[in-house]
Amino acid sequence: xxxxxxxxxxxxxxxxxxxxxxxxxxxxxxxxxxxxxxxxxxxxxxxxxxxxxxxxxxxxxxxxxxxxxxxxxxxxxxxxxxxxxxxxxxxxxxxxxxxxxxxxxxxxxxxxxxxxxxxxxxxxxxxxxxxxx
Amino acid sequence: xxxxxxxxxxxxxxxxxxxxxxxxxxxxxxxxxxxxxxxxxxxxxxxxxxxxxxxxxxxxxxxxxxxxxxxxxxxxxxxxxxxxxxxxxxxxxxxxxxxxxxxxxxxxxxxxxxxxxxxxxxxxxxxxxxxxxxxxxxxxxxxxxxxxxxxxxxxxxxxxxxxxxxxxxxxxxxxxxxxxxxxxxxxxxxxxxxxxxxxxxxxxxxxxxxxxxxxxxxxxxxxxxxxxxxxxxxxxxxxxxxxxxxxxxxxxxxxxxxxxxxxxxxxxxxxxxxxxxxxxxxxxxxxxxxxxxxxxxxxxxxxxxxxxxxxxxxxxxxxxxxxxxxxxxxxxxxxxxxxxxxxx
Numbered sequence: 171x172x173x174x175x176x177x178x179x180x181x182x183x184x185x186x187x188x189x190x191x192x193x194x195x196x197x198x199x200x201x202x203x204x205x206x207x208x209x210x211x212x213x214x215x216x217x218x219x220x221x222x223x224x225x226x227x228x229x230x231x232x233x234x235x236x237x238x239x240x241x242x243x244x245x246x247x248x249x250x251x252x253x254x255x256x257x258x259x260x261x262x263x264x265x266x267x268x269x270x271x272x273x274x275x276x277x278x279x280x281x282x283x284x285x286x287x288x289x290x291x292x293x294x295x296x297x298x299x300x301x302x303x
Numbered sequence: 304x305x306x307x308x309x310x311x312x313x314x315x316x317x318x319x320x321x322x323x324x325x326x327x328x329x330x331x332x333x334x335x336x337x338x339x340x341x342x343x344x345x346x347x348x349x350x351x352x353x354x355x356x357x358x359x360x361x362x363x364x365x366x367x368x369x370x371x372x373x374x375x376x377x378x379x380x381x382x383x384x385x386x387x388x389x390x391x392x393x394x395x396x397x398x399x400x401x402x403x404x405x406x407x408x409x410x411x412x413x414x415x416x417x418x419x420x421x422x423x424x425x426x427x428x429x430x431x432x433x434x435x436x437x438x439x440x441x442x443x444x445x446x447x448x449x450x451x452x453x454x455x456x457x458x459x460x461x462x463x464x465x466x467x468x469x470x471x472x473x474x475x476x477x478x479x480x481x482x483x484x485x486x487x488x489x490x491x492x493x494x495x496x497x498x499x500x501x502x503x504x505x506x507x508x509x510x511x512x513x514x515x516x517x518x519x520x521x522x523x524x525x526x527x528x529x530x531x532x533x534x535x536x537x538x539x540x541x542x543x544x545x546x547x548x549x550x551x552x553x554x555x556x557x558x559x560x561x562x563x564x565x566x567x568x569x570x571x572x573x574x575x576x577x578x579x580x581x582x583x584x585x586x587x588x589x590x591x592x593x594x595x596x597x598x599x600x601x602x603x604x605x606x607x608x609x610x611x612x613x614x615x616x617x618x619x620x621x622x623x624x625x626x627x628x629x630x631x632x633x634x635x636x637x638x639x640x641x642x643x644x645x646x647x
Contacts, residue, residue, distance in 0.1 A: 172618050172631040180617070184625055254496040261498060265505040284647035287499045291642055294635035 171297065178213035182206045222293045229289035230257060233282055240282070241275040242267075257286070310409050311347070314364065317408065318349055318415075321401055325351035325358070340613065340626070341371040341543060342379070343411075346418055361418030363397065367411040370621045372612050373543065374491055376484065380404065381468060382542045383414040388464045393454040394519075395538050421532030423540060426525070426571040427564060435526055435571040443534035445573040446581065451536040452524055452557065453585035456550040460519040470547050471517065477548040478511035481601060485608040492608070492615035499638045503604050506645055512594045518550040525562045525570045551591050554582065555598035561606075596644075603641035610634045 190202035230252035237246045237260075245263040250256045261283060268276045311333045319328050328351040336344045343366040350359045371377050383402040390398055398417040406412055425431045438444040460466065471477040486504060489497075521528075522544025530538040546552075556562065557578060562570050569578050579590055614631035616622045 171634075172614055172628060176618065177628060177631075180623065180628060181625065184623065188623075254498050257498040258496045258501040261501045261505055265509060268509075283502065284642075284645075287502055287642065288647050291499055291635060291639055295639060298632040298635040299639075 171294070174216060174218055175213065178209060178216075182209050182213070185209070219297070222296060225293045226254070226290050227252070229286050230254065233257070233286040234260075236282060237279060240278050242271060242279040245271065245279070254290070257283070310345070313409050314345075314347075314415075317403075318362075322349075322351070324353050325349070327352050341373055341377055342366060343368050348418075361420075362400070362415050363418045364413055364415050366409060366413040367406075369406075369411050370616055372609055372616070374488060374612060374616075376488055377543060379412045379414055383416075385465065385468065385542045385545055386416060392458055392463050394458060395451055395454070395536055396542075397538050397540070419530045419532075419538040419540075421530040421537045423527060423530045426527050426562075426566075431527075432564075432566055432571055435568070436566070438531070438534050439568055439572050439574075441534055444531065444536075445577055447531075447534065447536045448526075448529070448570065448573050449578055449581045449585060451529065451539055452521075452553060453582060455521055455524070455539070456518040456553070456586050456588070458519045460517075460547060463519075465519055466547065468545065468547060471514070474513045475511035477514045477517070477546075477552075478597070478601065479508065481546065481548065481552075482507050482511070482604070485605050488608045488612050492612040494615060494618060497607075497611075497634070497638070499642060500604070500607055503600065503607075503638070503641045503645065507597075507601055507604060510597060512549070512591075512597050514549040515591065516550065516588065517547055520546050520548045520550060520552050522546060522552070522556075524553045524556055526572050549594065549598070550586070550588060551594040552598050552601075554590055555595040555602065558595055559599060559602065561602070600641055600644050603637055603644065606637045607634055607641070610637060 185202050185206035190199055190206070193199040193202055234246065234249075234252040234256075242264065245260060245267050249260055249263070264271070264276060264279050264283065271279070311330055315328065315330045318330075319325065322328065328349055331348045331350055333345065333347040336346050345364040345366070346361065347364075348359055348361050350357070352358070365379065365382070367377070367379050380402055383399050386396050386399040389396040397419045400415045400417070402412075402414040404412050424434045426435055435444075458465075469480070471480050482504060489500065521539060521542075523541055524539070528539065528541040529536045530540060557569050557573075558575070564571075567574075569575055583589060610630040610633045613627040614634065617624065617627040617631075
């Protein structure tokens with residue numbers, strides 16, 4: 171996702187330079203300019219959610235620790251530390267090695283990968299998913 | 304800025320060079336109909352005298368803004384050539400007049416085509432849904448919707464000279480080429496690794512279906528991309544995603560829930576059973592629902608590629624349009640749909 175600071179800057183710039191100047195009515199025009207001012211303050215109060223990245227990292231490390239034990243050593247070896255970039259590489263290797271791994275090992279490894287992907291996705295959906303009460 | 308000529312004035316000059324027989328040519332009713340995610344679209348009328356007779360004709364101009372959603376995959380020249388090739392076929396399309404590659408004329412390549420009478424009503428608005436629901440009740444538009452799609456899929460695309468857009472090899476080649484195309488857009492747009500997308504792409508590659516019959520495929524056949532007059536489709540528009548490929552690719556798009564948002568009707572206009580019955584009758588094809596399930600996931604990958612490209616254009620500073628920024632939140636949503644379709 172686009173970093174939150176960048177989004178704040180651009181939304182503020184759009185309010186100030188595009189939206190507010192186009193509004194003829196004085197009251198909504200003032201509201202648009204004031205929204206930009208308030209967003210500048212809010213931007214200083216808000217940080218990216220580190221808990222999401224931490225949750226993802228835990229899921230990745232659990233997967234990378236587990237895969238060698240189910241016979242997918244070849245696909246995991248030399249792939250590097252648990253990260254989303256290395257998970258992409260791992261997924262590609264598992265599909266490439268599918269024949270040599272055998273269908274049973276591939277299916278088990280793919281299931282574990284997909285469980286991890288679900289965990290990663292759920293972290294992103296905490297922001298991008300439907301609003302919760 | 305004082306003295307700077309408007310795009311309308313520049314196009315007026317341009318038409319005077321293209322229509323030397325037109326006297327006293329002026330433009331009127333100039334409207335920018337869409338600040339497109341891919342193209343800028345302008346509709347206008349030209350008024351002139353020729354052989355002593357007053358004439359008036361509607362035109363539509365598509366311009367490349369230079370920061371379109373499809374980036375280097377989009378080719379206005381290809382679109383122009385496709386529309387030109389379709390002119391003398393059964394596929395309802397506008398007449399294509401002129402293509403200009405020179406970005407110096409109005410700030411980007413553009414082409415001019417006929418303004419087809421009718422409306423391409425947006426199906427996403429409440430008014431649009433009502434328009435299509437009422438048309439569906441009258442009964443003429445649903446059949447026109449199926450007939451226009453059948454005219455595409457029954458087209459002898461080689462005879463029409465459309466093979467220049469690329470012809471897949473036999474078997475799985477169409478799906479693999481389509482995946483490769485969207486992977487390219489993803490690679491150009493991606494700002495961080497997306498392992499869910501990697502899994503979706505690898506699954507798609509491993510499960511590509513064989514094509515039964517190659518056809519000319521629109522790639523985004525739905526209401527909103529069709530001009531309608533008196534409940535008849537007068538033109539299929541938005542020629543940006545067309546391919547020679549599996550007709551089931553279009554069928555999947557029609558069958559998709561993505562294009563009806565709460566309406567019980569496919570593409571907000573046609574009942575599912577009606578579509579299936581008449582599509583199969585008019586094309587002689589049997590709908591392959593297993594292939595449709597596959598293409599549904601391919602569309603999710605394509606949609607993810609669109610959103611990654613859009614949010615990437617914003618993040619790269621190539622666009623200040625907040626609609627593009629909003630798509631950064633759409634990527635996990637569409638990946639979630641793909642993950643659910645794959646069972647995780």
